[in-house]
Amino acid sequence: MAANLPDSVPTSPQNSEATTGSRVRNFLIALVAIALGVALFFGLQTETGSSSLDAQAEESIPLEVALSNGKPTLMEFYANWCTSCQAMAGDLEELKQQYTDSVNFVMLNVDNSKWLPEILNYRVDGIPHFVFLDAGGNAIAQTIGEQPRPVIEANIDALVASLPLPYTQGNGQVSIFKSLTSSTKDSPDDPRSHGAQVKP
Numbered sequence: 001m002a003a004n005l006p007d008s009v010p011t012s013p014q015n016s017e018a019t020t021g022s023r024v025r026n027f028l029i030a031l032v033a034i035a036l037g038v039a040l041f042f043g044l045q046t047e048t049g050s051s052s053l054d055a056q057a058e059e060s061i062p063l064e065v066a067l068s069n070g071k072p073t074l075m076e077f078y079a080n081w082c083t084s085c086q087a088m089a090g091d092l093e094e095l096k097q098q099y100t101d102s103v104n105f106v107m108l109n110v111d112n113s114k115w116l117p118e119i120l121n122y123r124v125d126g127i128p129h130f131v132f133l134d135a136g137g138n139a140i141a142q143t144i145g146e147q148p149r150p151v152i153e154a155n156i157d158a159l160v161a162s163l164p165l166p167y168t169q170g171n172g173q174v175s176i177f178k179s180l181t182s183s184t185k186d187s188p189d190d191p192r193s194h195g196a197q198v199k200p
Helices: 013-059 083-098 113-121 149-160
Strands: 073-078 104-109 129-133 139-144
Touching (some): 013 083, 013 104, 073 083, 073 113, 083 104, 083 149, 104 113, 129 149, 139 149
Parallel strands (some): 073 104
């Protein structure tokens, strides 16, 4: 004969502890899920930063056009992996919209060997590296590193007005860039180096 079980289980100290433990466990699981969600969100933001740089580069004026259209130019050397470049992308996008009729914005990716002559010409060794060109395509100033928006905006205003740029000495945080031309041509063992001597 089966024993009759009561409809409700009486609450005992053991049941109360199990319920509390279960609630704590569920709370911890919820906290971990929130933390993972936040981490995923910020991870996607970083990824969005590099795709934002690519989108801006695609929309930027080609260098050849900028050098010949009679407008002053702000040329930026950047890379997708550059956190300072990513940090400035939003401000630069807004400035591009604001000055689109009066300034060329050119973006050159340092990871693309196509831009090696420009990288060498402007001595780019840290990014972001900005070169300000007058309406004739002549370089008049350079700044290196992460710059606050008001500083860049003041420089652009001066560029448009053909005035001396107020902020060209400041250097912000940079990402070190190893030039694509790194080679052994300057090593003492290289016969082309100036220190090489031919022995009879």
